[in-house]
Amino acid sequence: METIRDETAPRNTGWSAEMKSGQILRLSARTIIDFVCFDRADFGEAFDQAPTRAASGCLYLREGDAMLSRGGAPLMTMIEDGFAGLGTHDTQFGMCGRARHRRAAAEGRLGEYLNAAVQVPDHGCAENLTAACKPWGIAYEDIPSPVNLFQNMAIDQRTGRMARTQIRPARPVPVVFRAERDLLVAFSACPDLASATGGLEVRAEIVQP
């Protein structure tokens, strides 16, 4: 076991790293993380929510589920879920961000997710992930909609309506992924406007087993 990286991304910032196949990524937090990955050899083979759900048969990403590329190749596997039993990880949402917040404000819909005590930030996950992927020449349009770790949603069985919840771990817990090929991984420590915290830092460790 060799620790390759052990870093903390502050609230509402992005983070990225290259990983080798077989290495382990451990993300520890008690806040929403917008998480994506790309095949290092072909950034067009980015994580894709739809084939991931088609393979797992599930709206939520669970321990044992693979994160698939748009072409259907396994990029990572979630091998440990510290949130299991407390809440679920979302694969419905996109990224928050300036354009999203602006539209929500214009339409009077900020109340859908805004904790009253939280200021709307001037940027969000879209900007954070764009900055985190920029060194690899990946544009916003080519960053996939993420897995939203610790984003626990309440979905109405009859209407399909989604509502944000404030269910988060009480203290940081890990979610652990194994790289199934050489990857670029990136995340945003979301300014989690639904929770009372308004977002928190995320610890990221990469380990060579």
Added chain:
Amino acid sequence: MTAPREARIAPGAGWATTMAAGETLSVTARSIVSLVCLSAANPRERFDQARTKVYNMKIWLAAGDALFSKLNNPMMTLVEDGFDGAARHDAQYPGCREALAAALAGHGIPEAETPQPLNLLHHVEIDTATGLMTPTPRRPAAPVTMVLRAEMDLIVAVAACPGPLAPGGAEPVWVTVSG
């Protein structure tokens, strides 16, 4: 080249055209239809399943709901839904990407720029507590019509999906653009 205004899409095939803001696309079928749209002015602005679900705050779509782009703009509105009440449309599955990509290639769109579609008439049972999804063979007994209004100038692509669960397998899809 003038944009085609109507077609019978053969089972398993795709079709694409351009349409102007305000025009409507009617889609008539009784098996799964995958549909995507891209901004004609900026084809990098594409339909996005996730942004669409967040904007509507629903995991499936019905009449009145908007199709959204990754750039947070409304692209189309589902103004008429012949499936409504009987079942729902899917925004979880990849759908028929090959047929969509082949149709979009004729408009200069690379395969990698084909977004994940809206899958009309694909009724998936979803247990929202466990998140488990079960595709079903529930389809209209006779062809029904969905009408979508363009909210910007668009390239749209439609595929008549070969659905193993559909009654009779793949079936044709009829599309018409009206001004």
